[in-house]
Amino acid sequence: MxxxxxxxxxxxxxxxxxxxxxxxxxxxxxxxxxxxxxxxxxxxxxxxxxxxxxxxxxxxxxxxxxxxxxxxxxxxxxxxxxxxxxxxxxxSPSNFISAMADSIASGFNIFSGGWSTSPAAAELEIVVINWLLEMFNFPIVEGGGILTSGGSMANLTALTTARRIKCKADYSKAIIYLSDQAHSSNIKAIRVLGFNERQVRIIPTDMEFKISLNKLKNAIAKDKLEGFEPFCIIASAGTTNTGSVDSLPEIAAICSKENLWMHVDAAFGGAAILSKDGNTILKGIEKADSLTVDPHKWFFQPYEIGCLLVKDHKWLSQTFSEKPVYLKDIEGNDSEINFYDHGIELTRGFRALKFYMSLKTFGLDAFKKAIQSGIDLAENVEELLRKSPMWEVISPATLAVINFRLNPIKYNLPEKELDTVNQFISKQIINTRSAVLVTTVLQNQVVLRMCLINPRTTMDDIKSTLDLCEKIAEDYFENI
Ligand SMILES: Cc1ncc(COP(=O)(O)O)c(C=O)c1O
The missing domain is CATH 1.20.1340.10 (dopa decarboxylase, N-terminal domain)
Known part of the structure; x- marks a missing residue:
């Protein structure tokens, strides 16, 4: 050296x-x-x-x-x-091309904050955002967005924008609504933004883990009667727990009637718009004012790349634009986007490059097939589990997520015992280091959850994992 x-x-x-x-x-x-x-x-x-x-x-x-x-x-x-x-x-079923793109981005240490520091980097961010706007049927000319580190940051950016546009300077009476299945990053964002607990309404979900529309409407009506100012509903399009999608057209209608901001958190589930089934399930997503979708989840990108899309790109600059004297020389003209004016970060890496290079290399059809394969696989797993005397499906395959638990017919176990054995299975499977299958809790039951968005996962992988689970369970039953 x-x-x-x-x-x-x-x-x-x-x-x-x-x-x-x-x-x-x-x-x-x-x-x-x-x-x-x-x-x-x-x-x-x-x-x-x-x-x-x-x-x-x-x-x-x-x-x-x-x-x-x-x-x-x-x-x-x-x-x-x-x-x-x-x-x-x-x-995060990543791909090699994007990993290499990240090497280029950091090898050349490309600054993606302002237009004039890297016009092509800003342009490629516009390009991939336009692709995403088109996929979600958002307006291309008025619409806009920004690439973020991930879904948490996209949700924070969305809610900051919603508050700025809807509430202006005074948000002391503003109320925000989300379901008990919404991702924790939304609550974090609400807290970061300085709302107090009395300004947040966690609305219960129905049997399909979708926000209860009746309870949502009741809460809005009550808040208005009490002099509060409802301003935003966060809908989930692909909850992390079950893949459930809130009733988007109905939520859009409520937002339109009550003049509320509609944010859709589709961080993981949004990519399903490229599949036949997903396109149907996600109907109404195009009505959102803002939408979170993470390329580092079901668009097969390595960390970190999330994305926020908005119906009107001006909302972002109206929320985030600051004009310090030391950036005056690089402001450029109005058509040249400085992404530091569209979000929270000034210094930003070149996140667009990996999405751009991998989409160009593999083509959209390959992405569509890969996404559909996850949805199909989860449905096949559901069928397999339903036919088995050992397993019980707790939430059906939805956007490639399925929840189930071991519940052998022959033992007729009480609830508490079922919780214990399923927790045990998860722990033991991880101890083998051959699969990662953790639990979640649905309607007070400990369940095993699979998120099958990896196109490399096969039915044989699943069968061998379930066989191992059954073996672990048999050992458990023999020893109690
Ligand atoms: C629905 C949903 N929203 C937001 C997030 C947060 O995304 P990130 O981990 O990229 O910050 C997740 C993460 O799993 C998610 O599933």
Whole structure:
């Protein structure tokens, strides 16, 4: 390594190539061997401290040694959310092209804050946002959006915009409505924005885990009678727990009648708009004022890329635009978007590149097929479970999510015992490190939840996981 006295954070071209090829090999091998890799780490804090805590390194170290340490100690202690048997949370079935695009974005260290610092980066962000606007049937010319770090940030950006546009400066009486199945990031956003608890209405859901329209209407009416000012409904289009989609056309009608902002959190479920079934289930999504959809979920992008779409791009600049003197020279003209004026962040990485390159490389049809395959797989799993004397479906396959529990007919177990055994199965499966299948709670029942958006997941993967679950359960029953 060159080690002159002025700046030593450099490698020669040959050193960079040698180092870079090793990393490309590592990533390519990871994708190639994905199925056979251990997909979950069980390391606790004590073990990680022992392995990785160290003093600040004053002296340089050979790049290969640092890389070896990362491979041996870091990469062996991570979860693989791209793995076909990672069924939990919202997995992230990423792709190689986008990973390489991220290398370009950080290799060239492209600043995607203002137009004049990287016109092509801003233009590509406009391009992919236009593609998304078109997919969701939002107006292309008036509509707009911004790429964010993820769904949480997109929801925060949406609710900040909703408050600014609907409530102006005084939001002391403003009320916001969401269901008990809405994602926690919405509540976080509401808290960050400084609303107090009395300004939030958590509306119960019905038997299909959709917001109860009757209870929603009652709450709005009561709030108005009490002198509050309802301003926003957050609808979920693909709840994290069950994939349920709130009744979007009806919510749109309520918003229109009551002059409320309609935000749709479709962070995970939105991509289903590209599938035949999803297109039907998501009808009404085009009526939203703002919409969260995460490319790093069901659009197969690596972290981090979320997106907020809005019906009128001016709402974003009206909410976020600030004109400090030190940015005056790069403001550009009105047609040139400075994304720092459309959201919270000033310095932003080039998130659009990975979405752009992967969509161009694989084509939209490949995305459509991959999304439909997740929906089909979940439906096939539902059928399999319904035919089995061991399993019970708790919420049917919806947008590739299914919830179920082990409930063997032959044992006729009480509820409490069912909770215990299903929790046990989840824990033991994870302990095998061969699949990640965690629980959630639906209507007070502990259930196993699969989110099957990974097109690499096969029915054989599922069957082998369910077989293992059954074996774990039999061992459990033998020992009680
Ligand atoms: C419906 C929904 N909204 C928002 C989020 C938050 O997204 P992120 O984790 O990208 O911040 C999630 C995450 O799973 C989600 O499922």
């Amino acid at each position: 060159p080690n002159d006295n002025t700046f030593s954070l450099t490698l020669s071209k040959e050193e960079m190539q040698k180092y870079g090829y090793k990393i490309i090999d590592l990533i390519a091998t990871h994708f190639e061997n994905l199925n056979s890799e251990k997909l979950v780490s069980l390391a606790n804090r004590k073990q990680m401290d022992a392995l990785l805590q160290q003093p600040i390194p004053n002296e340089p170290c050979e790049p290969d040694k640092v890389l070896k340490d990362v491979i041996e100690n870091v990469l062996s202690n991570i979860d693989l959310l791209t793995h076909p048997k990672f069924y939990s949370f919202v997995p």
